[in-house]
Amino acid sequence: MAADRPVTLDEWETAARAVLPPGVFHYIAGGAGAERTLAANEAAFDGWTIWPSMLRGSGDPNPSTSVLGTPFAFPVGIAPWAFQGHVHDDGEPGTARAAAALGVPMCVSSTVLDGLEGVAASGAALWWQLYIWRDRDATGDLLRRAEAAGYRALVWTVDVPALGRRHRDTRSGFTLPVGPAGSAQEFEPALSWDDLAWIRAQAPSLPVIVKGILRPDDALAAIDHGADAIVVSNHGGRQLDRAPAALDALPGVVDAVAGRVPVLVDGGVRDGADALIAIALGAAAVLVARPTAWGLAVGGQSGVEEVLAFLRDGLISAMANAGCTTVGDITRDLVRPA
Numbered sequence: 001m002a003a004d005r006p007v008t009l010d011e012w013e014t015a016a017r018a019v020l021p022p023g024v025f026h027y028i029a030g031g032a033g034a035e036r037t038l039a040a041n042e043a044a045f046d047g048w049t050i051w052p053s054m055l056r057g058s059g060d061p062n063p064s065t066s067v068l069g070t071p072f073a074f075p076v077g078i079a080p081w082a083f084q085g086h087v088h089d090d091g092e093p094g095t096a097r098a099a100a101a102l103g104v105p106m107c108v109s110s111t112v113l114d115g116l117e118g119v120a121a122s123g124a125a126l127w128w129q130l131y132i133w134r135d136r137d138a139t140g141d142l143l144r145r146a147e148a149a150g151y152r153a154l155v156w157t158v159d160v161p162a163l164g165r166r167h168r169d170t171r172s173g174f175t176l177p178v179g180p181a182g183s184a185q186e187f188e189p190a191l192s193w194d195d196l197a198w199i200r201a202q203a204p205s206l207p208v209i210v211k212g213i214l215r216p217d218d219a220l221a222a223i224d225h226g227a228d229a230i231v232v233s234n235h236g237g238r239q240l241d242r243a244p245a246a247l248d249a250l251p252g253v254v255d256a257v258a259g260r261v262p263v264l265v266d267g268g269v270r271d272g273a274d275a276l277i278a279i280a281l282g283a284a285a286v287l288v289a290r291p292t293a294w295g296l297a298v299g300g301q302s303g304v305e306e307v308l309a310f311l312r313d314g315l316i317s318a319m320a321n322a323g324c325t326t327v328g329d330i331t332r333d334l335v336r337p338a
Helices: 009-019 022-029 036-047 091-102 116-120 136-149 167-172 195-202 216-224 246-257 272-280 290-322
Strands: 048-050 065-067 070-072 076-078 106-108 126-130 153-157 208-213 229-232 263-266 286-288 335-337
Touching (some): 009 022, 036 272, 076 290, 091 106, 136 195, 216 246, 229 246, 286 290
Parallel strands (some): 106 126, 126 153, 153 208
Antiparallel strands (some): 048 335
16 A cells, blocks of 8 residues: 555545545535434444453454355445445446455445446445335336346345435535436335335345344344345434434344344444444444445545455454454454443
8 A cells, every 4th residue: 555545444534525526525424414323323333342352362363254145255345325436437336346356245326227237247246225116117127137137135225215304415505316327216105014025026036135224123023024134224324313323223133133134234334343343242244335435536446445455454453352263253242331
């Protein structure tokens, strides 16, 4: 890495702000309302300390794992985030190539409709983000395309019954098209858990991951209706301000699920020690979005690779110093409230 390249994710964000148009930067960086939940996602990690174990032979950890048959070279994946071509010409294909280079999966945003197959050519392990549109036929066609293109799972994002009030976008006047290929398609407003069966019927070979769960009772409802995994998430603080931090919601969901399906989490992960804390609290893996946006803005594909490597190396260091030789050694007794 060149001496003038960013190192920490705060530095990557600062560098990205210097190169992005203000409206694009604030679209990515911003949250809903007064951004309390956005801030809480990061602050929640400060509520935990790591209590390391010594002399465990952990000096050369193996951070690899898998979720629903998707391999992770280390338990950090790329969460869906929209309109990456506005950030850098490499766009979603560049992010996918970075994911392939680092051996982690990418969840591809549902805004990448025309390029769905092109992103699949990257060689990365890909999941497809799903929103259900009013036009069910168009939604079904899209799911069948994702299945045919080799995507490994569907990530049904359920926490957008209506768009959050994002004041940064209002102030900047920044808008982006909503719907397939920039059309006037709208989200289906009257969804229920019964729609999970409809999703399965469209792409029967793909597991369904439900993203946007915060409450234990919703997690149990998802499982009862056939979800294969859950992502604890508040949409990066972009939907309902004053919703809980994702990390704060994670232990309750993990306890309720009781190992029946994998539980992942996104929101606020900014270094490898954060990832270790989330895994200790029961996450099978963490997903990150904004950090990869900053890497893409500054350096295209190579920038995303550097950001992912920063998280990987930080996690390996945290594992070694905490006494963990494998991801399975990262257990809840390793962390305590600060």
